[in-house]
Amino acid sequence: MKRLGVSIYPEKSMMEEDKQYLKMAKAYGFDRVFTCLLSASKSKEELMREFTEIITFAKALHMEVILDVSPAVFDKLSISYDDLGFFHELGADGIRLDLGFDGLKEAKMTNNPYGLKIELNMSNDVDYLSNILTHQGNKDYIIGCHNFYPQKYTGLPYDFFIECSKRFKKYGIRTAAFITSSVGQIGPWDINDGLCTLEQHRNLPINIQAKHLWATGLIDDIIIGNAYASEAELRILGELNRDILELEIELEPDASELEVNIALNETHIRRGDITEYMIRSVDVRKKYADHSVEEKQSVSQTTGDIFIGNNHFGKYKGELQVVLKDMPEDKRKNKIAKVVADEHFLIEYIKPWSAFKLVNVK
Structure with a gap:
């Protein structure tokens, strides 16, 4: 303990x-x-x-x-x-x-x-x-x-x-x-x-x-x-x-109730076969497969940003991603939050199969 x-x-x-x-x-x-x-x-x-x-x-x-x-x-x-x-x-x-x-x-x-x-x-x-x-x-x-x-x-x-x-x-x-x-x-x-x-x-x-x-x-x-x-x-x-590592995040003003629920009320597991561009929490997309995630205006993906796949992302709808490297915008994903700047360095401690949680900044 x-x-x-x-x-x-x-x-x-x-x-x-x-x-x-x-x-x-x-x-x-x-x-x-x-x-x-x-x-x-x-x-x-x-x-x-x-x-x-x-x-x-x-x-x-x-x-x-x-x-x-x-x-x-x-x-x-x-x-x-x-x-x-x-x-x-x-x-x-x-x-x-x-x-x-x-x-x-x-x-x-x-x-x-x-x-x-x-x-x-x-x-x-x-x-x-x-x-x-x-x-x-x-x-x-x-x-x-x-x-x-x-x-x-x-x-x-x-x-x-x-x-x-x-x-x-x-x-x-x-x-x-x-x-x-x-x-x-x-x-x-x-x-x-x-x-x-x-x-x-x-x-x-x-x-x-x-x-x-x-x-x-x-x-x-x-x-x-x-x-x-x-x-x-x-x-x-x-x-x-x-x-479990909990990252503090700042929610986007237009984050929907569903997106907030996916982000804050689930224990996320990083996919084991990792990519250097993002942390992928994939179990949540199965849980929310029958829910609608409406498309929003797309924005570029910057380190520390958090995205959720929308209705145009097929089987990846509902998947939560934490950006590790800057990427171009992707209209199939909605930006719903960002990790607070002081905690960016903690993201690297989320290893393959690591559990982590997201909490709204106080």
Whole structure:
């Protein structure tokens, strides 16, 4: 099951505001919490008190809590790699290792007696995970999560992100990555240009960031890196279809009730023997074979446009097509909508036999 998460930074925020944020996130279907000890400057006792309170609150909401740590945190708090009891006492479900060790230490951590999950940093294209498993790390207690990047232009490039993610997915490890709120101002550091994993996401609407990560097929959990996301952002993420890619479209003013019904109320399947010019949803033409699709004025076919075959298209009447490459006009087809510009790049994730849905832009 794909999950959504939020981040909180207790040393940078007010406890009651954190609690209200977690309650709101849970109400919109969020199930996990990322929080950070990397920037912790208080004493071990103060950290224990603050983090225990907020983690206990999150756990009462049935949210999983992962703490971000590094070798410096272990040193500052005098924690042994062989005894993770401190994190267990805080109530955490696991710890994220921002920096790696030698493979053996991580493997030992995965066999901790507290059942803590060990989340590995995925944002390095090295054989890190394989090394840990070679040292007999317990795969059942290993999960992975990418970094976020507070400084603009420092996020991961897409191809590198894909290669890093594949290293974890091939072992069946649960994966996570970060997206950024357009309004959140709180993070672990003073610089906060957004807290996303992929640089290309930094200025995109938050729902498109999430759709993209899930569309790759390589990311299970999506976490908002900065706090606090707006209620509108939480709501739109909570409403996303986590299993089927949904493209937002703008309907043409003259789209008929039948055409709107075909577009919005069906789950479309891309034909398996593909063409480079269009995505063809052919099952719908069988369902609507006895319906009349009146011809409209023909227009040229532009990338991202959506057409439906009209009465002059013979057996192809009712077939829905998403244009991939510009084509000349065809009077046998009616233009009924277009994919919103920001989501054009998502069309390429509709593979042969992929299911997808179309939703009217809100």
